[in-house]
Amino acid sequence: MALRIDPEHRRFRDIVRGKIRQNLRQYISSGQLIGRKGKNVVSIPVPQIDVPRFHFGNQGQGGVAQGPGKVGDVIGPGQPDEDGAGKAGSEPGEHVLEVEFSLEELADILGQELALPRIEPKGKERLITQRDRYVGIRRTGPESLRHFKRTFRQALRRQIMMGHYDPKRPLVVPVREDRRYRSWKTVPMRQSNALMVFIMDVSGSMGDEQKEIVRIESFWIDTWLRAQYDGLESRYIVHDATARAVDRDTFFRTRESGGTMISSAYRLCAKMIAEDFPASEWNIYPFQFSDGDNWSSDDTSACMEILRREILPSVNLFCYGQVESPYGTGQFIKDLDDAFKGEERMVTSEIKSKDAIADSIRTFLGKGK
Amino acid sequence: MQHRKSRLPAYLLDIQREIEEYARGYGLDFWDVSFEILDYKRMQEVAAYGGFPVRYPHWRFGMDFDRLSKSHVYGLSQIYEMVINNNPAYAYLLEGNSLVDQKMVIAHVLGHVDFFKNNYFFSRTNRHMIDEMANHATRVRRHIERLGLEKVETFLDSCLCLENLFDPMSPFIVRHAAEPPPQEETPPVELPRLRAKGYMERFINPPEYLEKQRKKLDGERDKPRKIPREPERDVLQFLLEHAPLEPWERDLLSTVREEAYYFAPQRQTKVLNEGWAAYWHSKLLTQKVLKPSEVIDYADHNAGVLASAPGRFNPYKVGLTLLRHIEERWDKGRFGKEWNECDDYDARRTWDKRLGLGRQKIFEVRRLCDDVTFLDEYFTADFCAENQFFSFSRDERSGNYEIDSREFQKIKDKVLFQLTNFGEPFISVQDANHANRGELLLAHRHEGVDLHQDHARATLEALARIWRRPVNLHTMIHDKPRLLRYDGSAHSDEAG
Known part of the structure; x- marks a missing residue:
């Protein structure tokens, strides 16, 4: 379903892609992506992008909550140090955004960023061979490709519809219109x-x-x-x-x-x-x-x-x-x-x-x- | 595919009418509410848009959407209810929720709408915001068509950085009450003289001295007036009035400002508003609406809403329990001088004057309070102890969050600190002509917690893009006053 927010979502993903592009060298040399490879996607941790504002650094602020426990009890593990000072974005802070990219997209970014040219394969390798694959059914075709099961099913259906079918004497006789044939599609194989x-x-x-x-x-x-x-x-x-x-x-x-x-x-x-x-x-x-x-x-x-x-x-x-x-x-x-x-x-x-x-x-x- | 705009099916409409009837019976007073059923995708979309069907285009909404849909996929969150402060109010139900859930949401939403309509802090909000938001969207789109996405987006990014620099109280303050008409001639100011007896006058106030005084006065009169005269907390408004903006830039900035003001009361009253809605959904459902077979499911879901995880301040729960606490106190007459001065434990425990003022009292609270006044006034030591509140902070050595106190005053201070100004720093414009160089000077009123420095610097950059001159911020870092400055190309940071 098309959503009204889709353009905004795409824009956001573009911005994230931009971030990854900026930091591609860092990602390339860190090697952390390799362990994150799924079947066809790589999930990349990028530092949360957000609109910066004047707000408090979080360190040691804590808060108020409810529940049992006495003073000194641990209620949760801390987050990595983040006092805001220091190098911008060198350490992933508390908010890390995981963005998934397909390997093709990643290759695309890599290609653009390192200015890699598309590879020209050897001349003869661009030959395209064609292969036929049987993918469908149609009403006409050579007899050698007749699909018996589908033909008889069609005949049965027709007989039931017309009231000719007698379960006690299950005789199914296909007529010409019932015949079904396998059909093929030609697929180019590179x-x-x-x-x-x-x-x-x-x-x-x-x-x-x-x-x-x-x-x-x-x-x-x-x-x-x-x-x-x-x-x-x-x-x-x-x-x-x-x-x-x-x-x-x-x-x-x-x-x-x-x-x-x-x-x-x-x-x-x-x-x-x-x-x-x-x-x-x-x-x-x-x-x-x-x-x-x-x-x-x-x-x-x-x-x-x-x-x-x-x-x-x-x-x-x-x-x-x-x-x-x-x-x-x-x-x-x-x-x-x-x-x-x-x-x-x-x-x-x-x-x-x-x-x-x-x-x-x-x-x-x-x-x- | 078109968005499916399914109005409520008949059986839910009947339920809505029924619940509304009960709610009116309890004295709730709300606008018409138009419910719409959405599937979860549309629900996330609307949630990302802050509850509205249409907003101006900006990637930030896409980011929120991304986050919401991820946490939905991982089963971390579910959006329960959403309602727009608008007359008539709009609210959403999630397609496929059980009937009990829908009933709960309908009742909850009625609580919110009653609150929107009657709470003082909402009284200045635009009640036709749904149209206004659509207008904003159209205007921003038009700017994008004319100027290109990059340009508009970059400027919007800058504006959004300053989104929180406004004064939530300003809609209630009447300012610049009719400037006095400029007088043609300023009345002659009498020169200050030192007191002297007549015969001493010549010696105590010699002509040279008088001449010096006259010069000083003249100098003061000619000195350019400082802008702003008083520190200005509505930084957005100040920029609209004084920054060198193109018309389209002014339009974007005022859009951002208007929306910030619209959303402000919802952030100011989060605890009370949610508490109020939770109070009423629970009252309506358990007393009137539920069939016996539905009670268990209701209790289960309700417990989910009111759960308090360690380290989390659940506004639903705190708001609800505090309202109930108030109701009980005023029902039993546990207030006033006599109660406050009583320190007999047994007497206090069994104190019941059968006044029955509880309901009336909580209606008063919902009319007059925001979160700060709500908790300041009614968060008592008794309440704090009964509900096992504690304050926690991060232990420097282990890095873990630990309970650091169960002392009432400490807890209350912390609660109020986090609620005051939405838990955000107080920042105001001090001078538009800092160092006589047309630079902007802001000041952060430091109250013990430092600003996030990376973000502060990035925000200064945004501010400089709008002000088009260097910008400065007075703040404290590690208890030392600092002046952060950004001149359009480089940051500096000096003791100040």
Whole structure:
């Protein structure tokens, strides 16, 4: 039902969206949204927006109420400190507004705020295939599509209406007008398929903080790409000295230790693409996160080789994000940059802290590939 | 789809007539009440609009609607009754409520309408507000069409920040009683001289001294008069008169002011008004209206309305019990000098002079009181103890709210403090030409509680948008006088 207040409600939601847009960077780097993901909605806590007035700060004011109890009895938990002074809105005060956004809306805001271009899928992937789906019933059609049950039901109905039906001798004979046929609708199916491969270094040098950054960044990349493609597959690879494919959950939770041989992950990734995701049909986006500390320079040159020969030719974009770790040398990003100077499909970015996540996302996705 | 405007179905109309009949029998005096049945969505909409079917467009109503519908979805709240102070009065029933609930709401609403009609504090409100609100809506829409939403909304936001800066008593004060006609010539003022005997005059009041006095007087006469002459609490009115406003801005500001004044008595009489309505719904239903089979349901719902959660001051309950307390006192003659001076516990306990003045007394209270006078006059130590009142505050260490006192005087002070000026700070205009620079100076009369500082700063920004010159606010922060200033681009804060 349309309500008179709907425009006002929409306006309010727009204002809230504006607030979220303003503070998007803060939301991106805080990572608190990820835990709040429902099926298709994210509920975002925004500080209550209200009309400011001259009014009393609430601290310690209390009040008057009724009931049993003696002096000193606790009647309720306090609210977080809010004496009004200090930084504006840095801490959520007592009033927090939960606003729900669908993932598409969120991706939309992300796209606008970080000025991300819409992704142009590979030319042939825009092919639209058509599929017929049987969705209805009609009175005419080929005999091969006749719907027997509906036809007989119609016949029964007709006979009852006309008084020809005799329950003692339940004979139902359809005539021509009773016949019912299945009908179909042609549904266009878009075949822009995309594959995300997330590769993470889980060697001993990657601490919890580094993984948190990876986790937040992959959430946003995931949200954005999902808004761009209808069919989106994701694969997860973790590696130390050896690589293995894991599910999403394990990807974010594992903690292994040991050396680092990036080539093992590249081999696995190349194999995955070659076997399951032919480059002619898929838009492929590998995202690799590491602290940039590879085992040996021999292995690094092996990596470059695999990248050049097998991975890069079949992907839309290869993104390498290097998180800063106290242990690593951070050499790998330099090696990549040297080896692939001028290669459009190779994007590297250093993620020094959580605050750098937004910029890193822009570096990765800002090319619209 | 059109909004369904369902007038009351016949069986409910019959019930309404029946309850009205009983209510008149008790002496209630109300306007015609037109009930409308709404589904819960429409109910939330109307509630967000403050009870009115139409308001001017502003996102704040959308926000209230958002909050109401969320708390409905989560089962936190249900809107019981809503009634508009208007002649004829309009009230709403929720579609799908049980018959007992509808009866209760109808009776409750009659109590409110009687109160609107007869309480002194409502006597200056516009009784055709429903039309007025629609006019406001049309005017604001017209401004939006002409100037664009952004511009109008931004200005409305600023006005709404100042919504509470008015003087609820001002409709009752006759001001500027016919300015005396300006006199052509001011009568010559006699120069003040020091007293002296004739022969000493030349020495005690020498010509130089007289000349100095003359200059001082002239200086005073030429000094520009201060605006406002007295501190002005109706900041909104002051801005309407003195701020450099465009006609449309003036219109918006006066709209906001008019609505603030309209709603003020409802906030001033929350406890008494709700108490009065609760008194009458309970009296009418239990004495007259209910069938025996309905009593349990009624008692259940009534208990919900009157529930007092820890830490909550329930105006329905406090108002109702206090009215009943007054009724009992005046029925039994527990008032006056004799009663006040009696300190024999037994005598007081069994005191009953069979005066039967209770009903008459509570009708008097409903005519004359607002919440402050109601509680100031009748919230007695006996009442306080009988009803287990306590005051609570936040414990600094644990951060929890704790009962801090059961002492009558403390409790009463706190109650009155929270009710005085709606529990909001007293702010007045001091000077429109502060520091001789055309700046506006407001002052907060500090009474122990500091202002919320972030909001105070934001409000100053709004004020500066309207005043178009720097604005200042005198207040106290942590017991030290401060002058908050906003010059249109930056805040400053100095000892003042």
